[in-house]
Amino acid sequence: MKKFKLLTTFLVMAFMLMLTACGSSETSGNGDGSDKEKKTLRVVTDAAYAPFEYQDKGEIVGFDIDLIKAVAKEAGYEIDIAHTGWDPIFVELEKKIADIGISSITINDDRKKTYDFSVPYFLSTNKIMVPEGSDIKSAEDLKDKTVAVQNATTGQEAVEGLLGKNSSQIKKFENNNLAILELKAGGADAVVADNTVIEEYAKNNPNDKFVIIEDKDAFAQEFYGLMFSKGSKIKADFDKALNEVFDNGTYAEIYKEWFKVDPDVQLLKDQQ
């Protein structure tokens, strides 16, 4: 019995030690986050979304990445970009572990309840990707088909709007690549996702013979924004910096480098 007691005391002490260790590291992290004037911001992204953010031999690159670097420089902040996957972005920002999320995040009212967004920096719409020769011609045709989407994206919301929430015809995947693989393997009839991503995929993989369908009536225009924790103090700095990047041509330069066309900056500024 005595031995048992000793062991318990030891265990409890070890546990408390662990707890205090965790606690102290957490507080020091938070202290970093709010006190110092010039600090390194933690930027989180889901680097599996070419050409916006993806990993090139372990390096996180993409349009969003170049943009956030330019904007942060303009705003006078150091940044540290981390690939966390899609869902953790939302958790980290809510818990204020990270300062900024940039990952082709569409600004919408639901998300605005929990997070703050910058001014829009990118226009996007959802489009439908189908194999060549498919009888799907519009969003209406998806009604009796199986559709693969990325979980928790606006593509999923758009399809749920058509087929019903949690419909068994919708297959939700961790990311768009898996959804496209599912389409390729014959497990789904279509993929609905942001136009740039599936257009890029279709362009890079001509052998797969995928066709992209646009349906302006079914899928609304969407705008991407930088995402911040609710009540974030740095939001104003980044809004200002984004506008400066729009005005001084840096935005157009980065846009052209990644998408080979000129952006409609005026359209974005009209949204503010």
Add this chain to the structure above:
Amino acid sequence: MDIQWSILAEYAPFFLKGTLLTIGLSLAGILIGTILGLFIGLGKMMKNKFLSFPFGVYITLFRGTPMLVQIMLIHFAVVPLFTGGTNGIAAAILTLSLNSAAYIAEIFRAGIQSIDKGQMEAARSLGMTHVQAMRYVILPQAFKRMIPPLGNEFIVLIKESSLASLVAAPELMYWGRAMQGQYFRVWEPYITAALIYLVLTLSLSYVLSRLERRLATE
């Protein structure tokens, strides 16, 4: 921590459906895995090196690679090879069965080999054939020793079935992730899923401990 009960209530039917599928996947995996595992285990114990070699390779492959990789390969490459399309549920059952078979084969082998050689010799000297000796003397004793590791494997299997969510088989974890994705909340979906998994594994270990007690000789 604020729990939003309303969204939990909304997702309750999905969690129920998901739980049923999780139970189904795990049971199928356990049953097919045990049968396959028995044959593979016996196969590996064959004296002929050439005959036993492929069984050894099988065990090495499935025990030596992550289940995550196996389920992706089976879902996107193996199942379409046979059916021309993907099927998350089929892929999950196949992966769980094949993977657990490798572990169960080793559990069988260990159980049988743990029985003293004298038992076989004594049975044979009573006039039993090799098969009879196996069936009436060795296996009953070995089985008793195999229950704890088998129970372990079954519990692992139930938890591993959550990987099926990655290939969109609508089991428990899939709905947890769907709920998380819809409301961007972490506690409600994942704690619910964790509790349900805990209930499943606890019930299984209860059944196994009952079985163990019934078979106890002392």
